[in-house]
Amino acid sequence: MIESRDKTKLVFTSEEKTSLAPYIERLKMFSVYETGDIEEIIADLKESNNENIRKWISLIEKNMLALNQENFLELLEIDQQN
Numbered sequence: 762m763i764e765s766r767d768k769t770k771l772v773f774t775s776e777e778k779t780s781l782a783p784y785i786e787r788l789k790m791f792s793v794y795e796t797g798d799i800e801e802i803i804a805d806l807k808e809s810n811n812e813n814i815r816k817w818i819s820l821i822e823k824n825m826l827a828l829n830q831e832n833f834l835e836l837l838e839i840d841q842q843n
């Protein structure tokens with residue numbers, strides 16, 4: 762489960778984790794300060810109909826705008842959820 766500072770909780774299914782995995786691997790190559798690269802990576806995901814993925818993207822964007830590296834990295838750790 763991922764919980765943001767504003768108490769948004771996300772629990773991902775195995776299918777969602779599989780879907781996000783290639784994007785997360787690419788995102789891990791960048792810091793939160795590399796906003797253009799991050800935007801490029803998540804652009805395709807913005808078309809998702811999946812509510813969890815849309816919420817996750819929103820949290821990524823909020824932390825990117827706040828330049829919060831710690832929370833950004835936490836959002837990339839969905840593969841370590843139970």
